[in-house]
Amino acid sequence: xxxxFEGFFAKRxxxxxxxxxxxxxxxxxxxxxxxxxxxxxxxxxxVVGFFQKGFTGxxxxxxDTAGSIRQLSAARDELAVARERLQDMDRVTREIVELRRQxxxxxxxxGFAQTLPPxxxxxxxxxxxxxxxxxxxxxxxxxxxxxxxxxxxxxWQGDMEGLVGKVVLVGGGSAQVxxxxxxxxxxxxxxxxSRHEGLVxxxxxxxxxxxxxxxxxxxAALVEYGDLVVTAGLGGLYPKGINIxxxxxxxxxxxxxxxxxxxEPIIDFDRxxxxxxxxxxxxxxxxxx
Amino acid sequence: MNKDLRVTLFTLLALGICIMLQxxxxxxxxxxxxxxxxxxxxxxxxxxxxxxxxxxxxxxASGFLEDLMNVSPLGFHSLLKTVIGYLYGVFSGNVFxxxxxxxxxxxxxxxxxxxxxxxxxxxxxxxxxxxxxxxxGRIWIEVxxxxxxxxxxxxLLNLFKIFKQADKEGA
Numbered sequence: 001x002x003x004x005f006e007g008f009f010a011k012r013x014x015x016x017x018x019x020x021x022x023x024x025x026x027x028x029x030x031x032x033x034x035x036x037x038x039x040x041x042x043x044x045x046x047v048v049g050f051f052q053k054g055f056t057g058x059x060x061x062x063x064d065t066a067g068s069i070r071q072l073s074a075a076r077d078e079l080a081v082a083r084e085r086l087q088d089m090d091r092v093t094r095e096i097v098e099l100r101r102q103x104x105x106x107x108x109x110x111g112f113a114q115t116l117p118p119x120x121x122x123x124x125x126x127x128x129x130x131x132x133x134x135x136x137x138x139x140x141x142x143x144x145x146x147x148x149x150x151x152x153x154x155x156w157q158g159d160m161e162g163l164v165g166k167v168v169l170v171g172g173g174s175a176q177v178x179x180x181x182x183x184x185x186x187x188x189x190x191x192x193x194s195r196h197e198g199l200v201x202x203x204x205x206x207x208x209x210x211x212x213x214x215x216x217x218x219x220a221a222l223v224e225y226g227d228l229v230v231t232a233g234l235g236g237l238y239p240k241g242i243n244i245x246x247x248x249x250x251x252x253x254x255x256x257x258x259x260x261x262x263x264e265p266i267i268d269f270d271r272x273x274x275x276x277x278x279x280x281x282x283x284x285x286x287x288x289x
Numbered sequence: 290m291n292k293d294l295r296v297t298l299f300t301l302l303a304l305g306i307c308i309m310l311q312x313x314x315x316x317x318x319x320x321x322x323x324x325x326x327x328x329x330x331x332x333x334x335x336x337x338x339x340x341x342x343x344x345x346x347x348x349x350a351s352g353f354l355e356d357l358m359n360v361s362p363l364g365f366h367s368l369l370k371t372v373i374g375y376l377y378g379v380f381s382g383n384v385f386x387x388x389x390x391x392x393x394x395x396x397x398x399x400x401x402x403x404x405x406x407x408x409x410x411x412x413x414x415x416x417x418x419x420x421x422x423x424x425x426g427r428i429w430i431e432v433x434x435x436x437x438x439x440x441x442x443x444x445l446l447n448l449f450k451i452f453k454q455a456d457k458e459g460a
Contacts, residue, residue, distance in 0.1 A: 014342055017345060018341070021345055021367070022372070026364060026368065028356075028363040028367070029364035029365060031363070032362040032363035044357035048358050055309045056313050126313070127358065128316045129358075130308050130358050130359055131324075131326050131366075132324065132427055134360050168360055182360075184417045270316075270319070270322065
């Protein structure tokens with residue numbers, strides 16, 4: 001009998017291997033898609049993240065060296081401009097301090113408890129998705145630096161802070177972020193001016209446009225092109241008031257009972273380099289300093 | 290060392306480098322966020338040259354690596370790449386690959402095949418792959434990108450002695 005089996009496998013070596021590999025893949029898919037298997041991905045992410053850091057660091061070193069030589073001469077001119085701006089900023093800072101004092105006083109009078117701003121963990125983008133099927137941003141901070149799954153991720157571009165997405169998978173020294181433009185990334189949102197609520201979701205294929213749905217049709221008269229969309233703070237995942245984007249198109253399909261708003265994200269994802277993770281438990285971030 | 294194993298390991302090294310480049314440096318030359326799939330081109334080349342055994346093992350291992358680097362469920366890319374590696378390996382030694390046209394055609398077909406398989410797997414397992422499962426404009430950008438790069442990458446890989454051996458795998 002063993003001879004029969006050996007003969008069978010020898011003749012069908014390729015077919016048996018194919019069946020085996022497909023079976024392993026399907027088993028992994030079944031288990032990981034039901035979120036039963038999480039550890040292998042996390043362990044793998046830690047290992048892969050190490051190499052991704054190395055690759056990014058290697059190419060960044062070349063880019064930075066060439067760039068720093070160029071920037072040196074430009075820095076002199078910028079220094080003079082910066083000094084002037086510094087004087088302006090001094091004045092603005094004094095005004096902000098005064099406004100904060102007034103705001104605190106008013107909040108106290110209104111009986112509101114002023115909440116401390118949440119802690120932030122700074123991170124750098126080290127890699128993106130390997131192909132065009134999934135939307136992934138890999139950052140260089142992991143569980144060792146207090147990063148946890150579900151943390152909201154924001155970034156500054158220009159003079160505005162905008163929502164990037166949320167952490168979905170955490171390794172030891174790196175983590176994966178699901179960006180705002182992914183269809184799986186759903187954010188409870190609010191129109192900053194009219195205060196109407198809705199649900200923002202990505203479209204996947206287009207990074208420059210996300211969609212806000214479930215906005216009541218009665219809001220149509222109050223919604224304007226360019227209106228700011230911010231997080232509503234519902235659901236407890238994203239803090240209230242983070243900028244998401246600006247309205248670029250207003251659609252009111254006859255077959256829908258709500259508006260469909262095309263929103264241009266505040267963040268240009270192609271230029272994204274540095275991000276901040278919002279720690280809902282500031283003591284974690286404090287402890288890491 | 291077994292010849293198949295040696296070729297598979299070398300192919301895996303090339304695939305690993307390509308995947309790392311795709312997730313880091315190639316983002317800079319992405320067109321509308323779409324980057325070329327160099328790993329797919331290497332897989333097609335290696336499978337055609339060395340047969341389905343090398344093709345499916347290389348495809349499985351490189352796909353597994355991609356799964357670790359993406360938010361995709363474990364097994365998604367490994368399944369796609371195993372099937373592609375096997376199918377192209379079946380034609381090993383039976384397809385005349387000229388320096389220009391055939392690499393383009395073979396890689397264009399492989400990219401479309403990847404899209405179709407991704408669509409089928411996503412539909413069966415209910416995976417929300419945000420890419421080109423519905424054959425929107427993005428897949429055609431990748432098809433064109435991969436097609437243009439294929440002759441150059443094939444020419445580069447042809448320089449490696451390990452791929453030059455014209456040993457046809459036992460069918």
